[in-house]
Amino acid sequence: MSVYPIILAQTKFTHRDSLTYPYEERGLQFGDGVYEVIRIYNGAFYLLNEHVDRLYRSAEAVKIEITSTKEELTNLLIDLLVRNDMTTDGKLYLQITRGSAPRDHVFPVDVPANMYAYITDAPRNTTNLENGVSVITERDVRWEYCYIKSLNLLPNVLAKQTAKEKGSYEAILHKDGFVTECSSSNVYLVKDGEIYTHPATTKILHGCVRMRIEQFARDLSIPFNEEGFSVEDIALADELFLSSSTSEITPIVKVDNQQIADGKPGKITKQLQEAYVEDAAIKERSMEH
Numbered sequence: 001m002s003v004y005p006i007i008l009a010q011t012k013f014t015h016r017d018s019l020t021y022p023y024e025e026r027g028l029q030f031g032d033g034v035y036e037v038i039r040i041y042n043g044a045f046y047l048l049n050e051h052v053d054r055l056y057r058s059a060e061a062v063k064i065e066i067t068s069t070k071e072e073l074t075n076l077l078i079d080l081l082v083r084n085d086m087t088t089d090g091k092l093y094l095q096i097t098r099g100s101a102p103r104d105h106v107f108p109v110d111v112p113a114n115m116y117a118y119i120t121d122a123p124r125n126t127t128n129l130e131n132g133v134s135v136i137t138e139r140d141v142r143w144e145y146c147y148i149k150s151l152n153l154l155p156n157v158l159a160k161q162t163a164k165e166k167g168s169y170e171a172i173l174h175k176d177g178f179v180t181e182c183s184s185s186n187v188y189l190v191k192d193g194e195i196y197t198h199p200a201t202t203k204i205l206h207g208c209v210r211m212r213i214e215q216f217a218r219d220l221s222i223p224f225n226e227e228g229f230s231v232e233d234i235a236l237a238d239e240l241f242l243s244s245s246t247s248e249i250t251p252i253v254k255v256d257n258q259q260i261a262d263g264k265p266g267k268i269t270k271q272l273q274e275a276y277v278e279d280a281a282i283k284e285r286s287m288e289h
């Protein structure tokens with residue numbers, strides 16, 4: 001199934017076919033906005049508060065005013081699931097732009113932000129989760145503020161497309177050989193029983209799943225080092241994995257056609273996957289919202 005029929009437009013619910021925007025819209029013309037992708041399992045959100053918090057942080061960083069409170073928006077998003085009788089695994093996409101106004105780089109005055117949100121089905125990719133994926137490495141040519149979940153995704157889109165054309169699932173991005181994250185996920189290396197990942201600075205998106213992984217590692221007494229690694233370190237890794245709301249915790253078994261360790265998902269990666277399934281209550285969760 002594609003998009004569920006009821007969508008959220010500003011703070012009202014409407015049919016998906018009734019939403020249109022003028023061509024002078026700042027998201028369209030400048031990528032002048034921020035967004036979130038939120039996972040849904042069995043009709044209920046996972047990490048909803050974390051995503052809403054990050055949305056407000058992103059909006060504040062680019063000086064877009066969200067007129068609803070966090071609580072109001074959270075309730076609207078939950079209501080969106082209810083109104084669509086959502087009961088399956090899916091995802092929500094939400095974006096907020098600086099609004100509709102005659103094209104001018106300068107912010108428009110007294111123009112309300114444009115917001116919409118919709119949901120789609122998104123079955124878990126059990127093949128990738130069980131077998132792992134291959135990835136490539138690409139130069140990270142993005143701006144300095146990658147902690148903002150901005151609509152400007154052209155470098156990410158280009159890197160992901162290159163990965164696809166090379167038969168890979170993702171692109172690990174690096175600045176001068178120093179790994180930051182992937183085109184649409186965070187990335188981790190395991191060596192001698194410890195996890196390494198780029199620190200949560202302005203150079204990466206502070207993933208909601210990443211935040212949970214840090215907690216899972218703590219619970220499992222696995223050292224979680226916010227210490228980056230280089231492209232060269234990858235060849236010597238015991239395990240490698242990536243995380244995002246849509247990919248969950250996906251093992252990486254090949255990088256630039258070179259196998260990682262024995263080419264199978266690693267032990268620590270699997271432990272974290274189990275912790276994720278339990279945390280998201282994927283097996284037990286029924287229709288609670």
Ligand code: PDD
Pocket residue numbers: 037156181182183184185186205206207208209210243244245246
């Ligand atoms: N991507 N890094 C980047 C660049 C991302 O785009 C994402 C998410 C992540 C992981 O964040 P989280 O764990 O909060 O999903 C890291 C989403 C899913 C997307 O744009 O489709």
